[in-house]
Amino acid sequence: MLTLQVIKENTDEVISRLAKKHFDAKEVIAQVLEADKNRRATQSELDATLAELNGLSKTIGQMMKEGRKEEAETARARVAEMKEGVKYLEAQMKAFDEELQSLLVTIPNLPSEQVPEGRVAEDNVVERTGGVVPELYDGAVPHWDLAKKYDLIDFELGVKITGAGFPVYKGKGARLQRALINFFLDNARDAGYLEVQPPYVVNEASGYGTGQLPDKEGQMYLAQLDNLYLIPTAEVPVTNIYRDVILSENDLPIKNTAYSACFRREAGSYGKDVRGLNRLHQFDKVEIVQIQHPDKSYESLQEMVNYVQTLVDKLELPWRILRLCGGDMSFTSALTFDFEVYSAAQERWLEVSSVSNFESYQANRLKCRFKSEDKKPQLCHTLNGSALALPRIVAALLENNQTPNGIRVPKALVPYAGFEMID
Known part of the structure; x- marks a missing residue:
């Protein structure tokens, strides 16, 4: 299948070359780009959440040492909430990955420049x-x-x-x-x-x-x-x-x-x-x-x-x-x-x-x-x-x-x- 990089970097060319195979790629390419956009946005949110989660988890022990039990309990509750959010974001990532893959396999290979025009x-x-x-x-x-x-x-x-x-x-x-x-x-x-x-x-x-x-x-x-x-x-x-x-x-x-x-x-x-x-x-x-x-x-x-x-x-x-x-x-x-x-x-x-x-x-x-x-x-x-x-x-x-x-x-x-x- 075509790589996502080729499609993203050469969108118009991909659509134009696939037309030689009499394949209208506009709609599926738009869907690919949208799925990739959603996946990248979700990945960014997941990365930020994991970074915050890791940072917060490290502070809980320090809070307990300093006797700030109430703050530590609040932090623990926040950590538990964030872990559920991580599970949700990971599920979303998996869904976007599967959607992207299912779209990419429906796109034919690009014809070489040596391929002549013709239908039959x-x-x-x-x-x-x-x-x-x-x-x-x-x-x-x-x-x-x-x-x-x-x-x-x-x-x-x-x-x-x-x-x-x-x-x-x-x-x-x-x-x-x-x-x-x-x-x-x-x-x-x-x-x-x-x-x-x-x-x-x-x-x-x-x-x-x-x-x-x-x-x-x-x-x-x-x-x-x-x-x-x-x-x-x-x-x-x-x-x-x-x-x-x-x-x-x-x-x-x-x-x-x-x-x-x-x-x-x-x-x-x-x-x-x-x-x-x-x-x-x-x-x-x-x-x-x-x-x-x-x-x-x-x-x-x-x-x-x-x-x-x-x-x-x-x-x-x-x-x-x-x-x-x-x-x-x-x-x-x-x-x-x-x-x-x-x-x-x-x-x-x-x-x-x-x-x-x-x-x-x-x-x-x-x-x-x-x-x-x-x-x-x-x-x-x-x-x-x-x-x-x-x-x-x-x-x-x-x-x-x-x-x-x-x-x-x-x-x-x-x-x-x-x-x-x-x-």
């Missing part, structure tokens, strides 16, 4: 493109038909076992999943990322730390008995490794990668976008996360974007990179680049990765800081990206590489899959 996905800016869109043979079909033809993915069986959006991968379909996971992890490790294996469920504090709570609780699965959330992405547990941690400046950047299953309710999704692998409730993904010095986070963001590009290049997929406009960005992001690959049989672009810089927004929630010599701890910057999400990668691989004699496996993936063709 069509306003996103194409940064660059690569790869070759294949020309398919007559009779080519979308991936859901290929999955059935070659017995790779059973969508109906998933419905039987769990429900829509939980497919069952079989045979070479399952092996292709495992091949992609290992391929992505090996590439991430070669790029300097430390592999971790995180839990698939997190507590409220973790969901709050990375910004899923209280903004997106309706999109997460909740295990109510234990009050734990199934993770929507490995970003959540991996970034929370550094919650309430003060790092050394020399530790930065920290680079982690993790494979996990991801769980999303995807409430409200319908239509052609949910066909086959296009949108699932459970899917596999490899994530990359960086904890970086504020002066170097945008350099790291570009490094991460370039890295993800190498993955889609190695998979021989046609791709494009979009710089998201203000209206299409997430609540927590300062700048996001989306990767899309072209699905030849569906004749449409499919999003397979988002790479984002959150600046200090997550770090402030997480209390993730770094310290250099002779300086106070500062907030880190956090970044993450999908490298990559599997479902739409698989959809594009199956569709783009289909031939009359089977489906070709990209050369870089063959050592991982153990086969060159799906037939």
